[in-house]
Amino acid sequence: MSRITQYQSNFTVGEIDPLLVGRIDIQQYASALSKAQNVVILPQGGFERRPGLRFMADITSHLGSFTTLDGIRLVPFEFSTTQAFMLVFVKKDTTNTRVFFFANGVQLLNINGSGADYLVCALGDIDLDRMYFTQNADTLILVHEDMSPKSIVRGANNTTWTFSTLSLTDPKVAFTLATSNPSGTITPDAIDGTVTITASASVFTTNHVDQYINVLSGFGRARIIERESATVVKVITELPFFKKDQAIANGAWELETGYEDAWSDARGYPRTCTFHEGRLYFGGSKAMPNTLFGSKVVDFFNFKSAEALDDDAILVTMNTDSVNAINAMRSGRDLQIFTNDAEFFVPQADLDPITPSNIVIKNATRRGSKEGIRPVMAEGGTLFIQREGKAIREYLFSDVDLNYQSNNMSLLASHLLKTPRSMALRVATSTDDGDLLLIPNDDDGSMAVFSILRSQNVVAPAEFITDGSFLDVSVDGPDIYTIVKRTIGSATKYYVEMFDDQRTTDSNIQYFANATLPDRAKPSNTTCSNLAHLEGKTVDVIRDDFVLTDKTVSSGAITIDAVPSAYVEVGLSYAVEVKTLPAEPKLSSGVVVSRKRRILEATTLVDRTQNLAVNGFELPLKSLPYTLGSAPISFTGRKRLAPLLGYSDTAQLTFTMTQPLFATVLAVEYKLSTGQ
Amino acid sequence: MTMAVAGLVLAGVSAYAQIKQGEATKKAMYNKAKHTTLAGRVEATKAKEQGVQVLKATYKALSTVNAVASAGGLEPTLGTPQDIGTFGILNPGLNDFITSKDNEFLAISSANAQAQDERFAGRQAKKAGYIGALTTMGSAMVSYNSIGSAPAGGTGTTPISNSSPGSPGYQTARYGNVR
Numbered sequence: 001m002s003r004i005t006q007y008q009s010n011f012t013v014g015e016i017d018p019l020l021v022g023r024i025d026i027q028q029y030a031s032a033l034s035k036a037q038n039v040v041i042l043p044q045g046g047f048e049r050r051p052g053l054r055f056m057a058d059i060t061s062h063l064g065s066f067t068t069l070d071g072i073r074l075v076p077f078e079f080s081t082t083q084a085f086m087l088v089f090v091k092k093d094t095t096n097t098r099v100f101f102f103a104n105g106v107q108l109l110n111i112n113g114s115g116a117d118y119l120v121c122a123l124g125d126i127d128l129d130r131m132y133f134t135q136n137a138d139t140l141i142l143v144h145e146d147m148s149p150k151s152i153v154r155g156a157n158n159t160t161w162t163f164s165t166l167s168l169t170d171p172k173v174a175f176t177l178a179t180s181n182p183s184g185t186i187t188p189d190a191i192d193g194t195v196t197i198t199a200s201a202s203v204f205t206t207n208h209v210d211q212y213i214n215v216l217s218g219f220g221r222a223r224i225i226e227r228e229s230a231t232v233v234k235v236i237t238e239l240p241f242f243k244k245d246q247a248i249a250n251g252a253w254e255l256e257t258g259y260e261d262a263w264s265d266a267r268g269y270p271r272t273c274t275f276h277e278g279r280l281y282f283g284g285s286k287a288m289p290n291t292l293f294g295s296k297v298v299d300f301f302n303f304k305s306a307e308a309l310d311d312d313a314i315l316v317t318m319n320t321d322s323v324n325a326i327n328a329m330r331s332g333r334d335l336q337i338f339t340n341d342a343e344f345f346v347p348q349a350d351l352d353p354i355t356p357s358n359i360v361i362k363n364a365t366r367r368g369s370k371e372g373i374r375p376v377m378a379e380g381g382t383l384f385i386q387r388e389g390k391a392i393r394e395y396l397f398s399d400v401d402l403n404y405q406s407n408n409m410s411l412l413a414s415h416l417l418k419t420p421r422s423m424a425l426r427v428a429t430s431t432d433d434g435d436l437l438l439i440p441n442d443d444d445g446s447m448a449v450f451s452i453l454r455s456q457n458v459v460a461p462a463e464f465i466t467d468g469s470f471l472d473v474s475v476d477g478p479d480i481y482t483i484v485k486r487t488i489g490s491a492t493k494y495y496v497e498m499f500d501d502q503r504t505t506d507s508n509i510q511y512f513a514n515a516t517l518p519d520r521a522k523p524s525n526t527t528c529s530n531l532a533h534l535e536g537k538t539v540d541v542i543r544d545d546f547v548l549t550d551k552t553v554s555s556g557a558i559t560i561d562a563v564p565s566a567y568v569e570v571g572l573s574y575a576v577e578v579k580t581l582p583a584e585p586k587l588s589s590g591v592v593v594s595r596k597r598r599i600l601e602a603t604t605l606v607d608r609t610q611n612l613a614v615n616g617f618e619l620p621l622k623s624l625p626y627t628l629g630s631a632p633i634s635f636t637g638r639k640r641l642a643p644l645l646g647y648s649d650t651a652q653l654t655f656t657m658t659q660p661l662f663a664t665v666l667a668v669e670y671k672l673s674t675g676q
Numbered sequence: 677m678t679m680a681v682a683g684l685v686l687a688g689v690s691a692y693a694q695i696k697q698g699e700a701t702k703k704a705m706y707n708k709a710k711h712t713t714l715a716g717r718v719e720a721t722k723a724k725e726q727g728v729q730v731l732k733a734t735y736k737a738l739s740t741v742n743a744v745a746s747a748g749g750l751e752p753t754l755g756t757p758q759d760i761g762t763f764g765i766l767n768p769g770l771n772d773f774i775t776s777k778d779n780e781f782l783a784i785s786s787a788n789a790q791a792q793d794e795r796f797a798g799r800q801a802k803k804a805g806y807i808g809a810l811t812t813m814g815s816a817m818v819s820y821n822s823i824g825s826a827p828a829g830g831t832g833t834t835p836i837s838n839s840s841p842g843s844p845g846y847q848t849a850r851y852g853n854v855r
Contacts, residue, residue: 238762308759315755356756360748
């Protein structure tokens with residue numbers, strides 16, 4: 001029997017896939033966890049309790065009879081460096097969607113002076129989870145293949161917003177091309193440019209505008225731009241006529257018809273959009289899923305092709321061996337295009353702009369992306385969810401290969417990606433945190449969270465759970481908003497909540513001086529009211545840093561033990577659990593996988609920690625002498641816990657919390673005894 | 677008498693020469709017209725060849741556009757690649773072709789017009805030869821008839837050949853005889 005001291009200095013691999021539990025040979029094993037629930041892995045190596053969720057609004061009554069998948073959507077909107085908004089789309093009925101606005105953690109009320117706290121947007125009967133958006137300055141553009149593109153424009157102040165249908169100049173496309181040979185001759189009055197054509201018989205109708213005249217004997221092709229009469233039209237030549245003022249004989253010309261707007265109720269509308277280098281791009285449409293539409297330069301709503309000059313509109317269809325319906329686009333180093341089957345980009349040499357004459361779409365990788373999940377930018381790369389929803393891939397340009405690569409970032413933790421619904425990235429806000437990639441799962445309502453610091457190869461997954469289900473997540477600057485479905489009483493409720501690292505409960509509100517709704521003013525008695533959103537729930541209560549016994553909300557209120565002097569926080573509890581992998585000391589005599597093992601003692605390094613339990617034993621963080629009735633302290637240092645009893649097959653340490661307080665674990669040392 | 681006959685003969689020879697010269701000039705001008713026509717046809721052929729080359733170049737450029745679009749992952753027969761082919765290649769190509777056809781027509785019609793002028797000049801030269809010959813013979817005949825009779829008011833010793841046209845003596849001799 002041998003005793004070995006082991007030291008896990010960091011947890012930066014995060015929770016790894018149970019399928020990897022036997023991989024004691026890989027380097028990551030030493031820094032990994034078998035479970036990381038409701039913690040955030042720090043790029044420095046430790047982990048901390050995840051932030052609590054601040055209750056923001058109850059949108060249940062605004063949601064019509066739709067499934068939550070298609071009825072609610074979070075959309076960020078950044079107007080300026082200091083004015084960022086979170087828009088919450090809630091589908092009221094098959095015509096109208098209500099949009100709620102939040103800024104800096106506060107809901108904006110009385111939108112447009114209407115008295116309502118929302119903007120009514122006639123989006124029609126669309127599933128919001130497939131709605132795509134892009135933003136430029138004060139304008140948010142919304143597209144969906146079953147909806148004519150819309151815009152929401154911020155007005156003079158934060159509560160002034162305008163919703164409208166975009167007035168687009170559509171490209172013309174012949175979905176069903178037809179030709180006919182009307183009787184009579186036609187005579188052009190010039191050979192090229194804008195030409196007046198006179199027919200010997202009445203052949204032209206108003207429907208012929210934007211249709212074509214082709215000369216069959218010889219050459220000449222022109223688009224009709226104006227009908228003057230049944231016998232006279234104005235055309236713009238695409239190919240010149242051979243002779244002017246010379247009749248083209250009956251039968252020697254034809255009308256080519258079938259050209260119509262590329263986007264319509266019948267043909268569908270654009271699926272994705274992004275701004276890129278002075279153009280607005282629409283990626284795919286219902287009828288043309290693999291076509292890229294680019295507007296005229298700085299004429300964002302003009303998509304009609306002209307003479308293919310450098311700043312003219314662009315319409316290109318990907319010619320590949322599969323459908324490649326465009327699911328997403330991103331303006332990055334290049335214009336990146338994500339389809340259901342592969343990833344593409346529009347290469348540009350040096351500072352050359354994309355023009356009709358040089359546009360090409362190169363296939364980079366063949367993974368396919370999941371529809372309805374917008375890729376996010378992360379440190380020069382683009383993160384996207386693979387088609388089946390089982391991997392996060394980083395679309396990153398390789399200077400060696402001069403091409404993009406799609407590396408699997410979630411290889412070690414693909415089990416946390418179940419049925420991803422959306423994805424958001426909160427960029428690091430200080431040096432002590434990394435980027436935070438958040439992905440809610442549909443099937444169990446959990447949220448996979450990856451702490452990312454690419455420069456240090458840190459990709460540390462963890463899992464957030466709550467009393468309910470995470471439905472959607474989005475980031476507005478430093479603020480992370482989420483939609484949570486909760487069961488209150490027997491009713492299903494949909495709440496807008498926001499992660500707040502100063503709080504340690506979910507769906508909480510705080511009572512303090514100068515509070516802003518939905519937080520409340522500090523009560524002058526022991527009753528904390530306005531808790532209707534938690535009616536019937538057993539809640540955690542923290543008063544002035546004291547954790548009180550659990551309360552049950554009744555009639556929207558609870559009664560606490562004393563009048564607070566500074567604050568009260570009331571919210572739902574969430575369980576923190578972190579479990580190390582089976583201890584494997586890698587002795588010179590061999591591995592100990594098959595042996596019984598026992599952790600004799602554990603010394604945990606913690607930082608500003610108020611509560612922590614190891615293998616079910618709460619660490620005594622207070623120092624002697626105890627002062628009865630004092631608030632919990634924030635302890636920084638190491639705490640030894642011994643003896644720990646019992647042999648097991650795995651010998652793992654489990655960190656939990658017994659109270660809704662703060663905890664940060666930096667590292668752990670433990671003594672291990674192995675049997676024969 | 678001998679001198680008069682000799683003069684008549686000489687005039688005949690001269691007239692014949694004038695006729696032959698006119699005919700020769702006409703022939704030369706007709707030959708020149710033929711060359712001009714041919715030169716025009718050559719120019720027209722060149723223009724036509726240029727047109728053919730334009731079409732070939734257009735076709736080649738169009739195939740390049742198709743190939744580049746396809747290599748670039750794009751459907752070449754739709755949208756922008758088609759526009760590039762139409763507006764960037766076919767339209768200027770066909771305009772150049774039309775220009776070359778115009779040049780071909782101009783070369784032929786211009787040569788034909790010049791040849792026609794030359795033929796006309798030839799005919800005129802021939803006509804001038806005949807007229808010159810007729811005039812020469814007429815003058816000779818007049819001279820022949822007047823040799824031997826004294827000019828009215830004259831000394832009879834002033835040789836005709838010494839009278840310069842327009843001189844008083846010539847005037848007198850000529851009109852004096854007529855009258």
